[in-house]
Amino acid sequence: VDIKPGTVNYLGSYHVTGIDENLFKTDTFDIELSNKPNRITILKHLKEVTKGTGWDEKFSSAMK
Secondary structure, eight states: OOOOTTOOOOOOEEEEEOOSSOTTTOSOOEEEEESSSOHHHHHHHHHHHTTTSSHHHHHHHHTO
């Protein structure tokens, strides 16, 4: 996946299972596509937490 700096890209929501303690120390885990949270829910949250940084405008544009 090629993501350019300064852009917003949604690749989906995923549920990760099979991690005993730490994602970076385990050798195996499973990733499944999830319907929750959805694209708009994530973008709204990111817009709120980045308020006033300039990124909030990028997230607003991505919701259109």
